[in-house]
Amino acid sequence: MGQIQMKRRGVTVWFTGLSGAGKTTISKAVEQELRSQGYLVEVLDGDIVRQNLTKGLGFSKEDRDENIRRIGFVAHLLTRNGVIVLVSAISPYREIRREVKAKIGDFVEVFVNAPLEVCEKRDVKGLYKKARAGEIKHFTGIDDPYEIPTNPDVECHTDIETEAESVAKVWQKLQAFGYLD
Ligand code: ADP
Numbered sequence: 001m002g003q004i005q006m007k008r009r010g011v012t013v014w015f016t017g018l019s020g021a022g023k024t025t026i027s028k029a030v031e032q033e034l035r036s037q038g039y040l041v042e043v044l045d046g047d048i049v050r051q052n053l054t055k056g057l058g059f060s061k062e063d064r065d066e067n068i069r070r071i072g073f074v075a076h077l078l079t080r081n082g083v084i085v086l087v088s089a090i091s092p093y094r095e096i097r098r099e100v101k102a103k104i105g106d107f108v109e110v111f112v113n114a115p116l117e118v119c120e121k122r123d124v125k126g127l128y129k130k131a132r133a134g135e136i137k138h139f140t141g142i143d144d145p146y147e148i149p150t151n152p153d154v155e156c157h158t159d160i161e162t163e164a165e166s167v168a169k170v171w172q173k174l175q176a177f178g179y180l181d
Pocket of ligand 1: 021156157161
């Protein structure tokens with residue numbers, strides 16, 4: 001008989017915010033720290049998910065909501081098996097975020113908040129430039145809405161915080177909620 005593993009509460013940490021706000025950066029840093037401490041962790045990054053799990057979906061409200069619903073489905077499966085799931089997806093619509101949160105239960109909403117001007121100036125992937133030039137339509141913040149979270153568990157102001165400060169905020173909340181040892 002193998003040793004029985006300690007049961008651990010899984011949780012989905014959901015990073016929402018504009019493109020370039022810092023979702024991927026913070027979630028990757030949190031992932032690294034969790035792994036180094038031996039936690040079970042999985043990352044669902046919007047850009048990667050859209051290349052496989054939700055391939056073919058576009059950026060209409062219906063498709064964006066379907067994208068989030070599918071990510072939420074997988075996050076739920078992992079969470080209930082004790083995994084810490086880090087989701088980074090723009091997830092611009094409040095109602096679907098609420099729906100996914102209600103379904104998963106163990107859920108920490110992180111609002112990665114940087115002003116549009118800052119995200120646009122960073123233009124990490126060069127997408128804002130394309131959106132401004134009209135080469136990309138339905139770009140969140142430019143010609144598509146972003147509904148800000150009304151009551152996030154964590155808010156990272158990445159325009160004035162360092163990456164380490166933002167990561168610490170997430171970590172502290174996970175600790176406070178009892179998801180970490
Ligand atoms: P997103 O995943 O939200 O599209 P990225 O993580 O790809 O955004 O890009 C965010 C950019 O902002 C990176 O270049 C990162 O170095 C920078 N940045 C500056 N301050 C912070 C911070 N406090 N937290 C996260 N990223 C930050």
